[in-house]
Amino acid sequence: MYSVAARFTPAGPGDDAGLTVWPSWKSKARHAAELTLTGARLPVRGHLELSGDVPPCRGFGSSTSDVLAAIGAVKDAFALPLPAEHVARLAVQAETASDxxxxxxxxxxxxxxxxxxxxxxxxxxPPVRVLGFGCRPEDGGRGTDTLALPPARYTVAEIQQFTRLRKMLRDAVLAKDVGLLGKVATASTRINQRHLPIPALERILPIVEEVGAVGLQTAHSGDIAGVIFDRDDPAVDTYTERAQQMLGDIGIPEQWKFTTDD
Structure with a gap:
């Protein structure tokens, strides 16, 4: 649905302008490029230009998209060998918390x-169909400042539940079990309710069950959520349309659909 592209142009001989970025407010992307250059022992000089359409502060991963595009642009410019594990560390250094x-x-x-x-x-x-929606329509899509949120402090009971959910997720991935994946997502959504609540959750969950969905997922920091369906269910289009109507009936008009790959 959304993407970010970045191009890094190394500085030419005698160019002492340092490292510049456009748009100029993309400070996290600039920091990511700086960290990548410094780590590769390259001059912190050149120009980074980004373009994209990822809505910020909503849970779509806008900051991480900018940061990864910046790292990738520097990597491509100099053909740097950067495995995903190294990129992950750079991303967290650049933005504090990364997807x-x-x-x-x-x-x-x-x-x-x-x-x-x-x-x-x-x-x-496992592949799924998702009906995404803005779960706090009263906020007008303003989203959430991720870094302004205090890190969640989980109870002993929640941590024990996470241990069980981790095993369920492992089993769901290995067995390609969409139903089990949906149960994990719904349980995680309920846990997150204590930390960043969805106002209409108790009205949304019955809709999830009634329309033949397998579960409900929510952004851990943001204002979006998604009803999860089995992509390969013959009735998935009918289920999705029914869910769209029912969400609209309870005052949730902002919706979108996507299907993940195998």
């Missing part, structure tokens, strides 16, 4: 403030 978008082939459990993989599930998530 795991740099890992493209397998699902991972990612420490988003440390930049390390806790567990690699060695396979992608």
């Amino acid at each position: 795991s978008l740099m890992f493209v082939s397998t699902a991972v459990l990612f420490a988003h403030r440390e930049g390390v993989v806790i567990e690699d599930f060695e396979h992608p998530l």
Whole structure:
């Protein structure tokens, strides 16, 4: 649905302008380029230009998209060997907390403030259809300032539940079990409710069950969520249309659809 592109032009001989970025307010992307150049022992000089359409502060990964595009542009400009694990560490240094978008082939459990993989599930998530929606329509899509949110402090009971969910997720990935994946997502959504609540959650969950969906996911920091369907269910189009109507009926007009790959 959304993307970011970046181009890095190394400075020419005698160019002492330093490292510049456009748009100038993309400070996290600039920092990412600076860290990448410094780590490769290259001059911190040149021009980084970004273009993209990812909505900020909503949970779409806008900051991480900018940062990864910047790192990738520098990497391509100098043909740097940067494995995903190295890119993850650079991304966290640049933006404090990062999504795991740099890992493209397998699902991972990612420490988003440390930049390390806790567990690699060695396979992608099973393919799903998602009906996304803005879960706080009263805010007008203003979103959430991720860095302004205090890190969640989980209870002992929640941590124990995370241990069970991690095993369920591992089983779901290995078995390509969309239903089990949906249960993990819904349980995670309920846990997140204590930290960043969805106002209408108790009205949304019955819709998820009624329309034949497998679960509900939410952004851990943002104002978007998604109803998850089995992509390969013959009735998935009918289920999705029914969910669209029912969400609209409870005052959630902002919606979008996408289907993940195998």
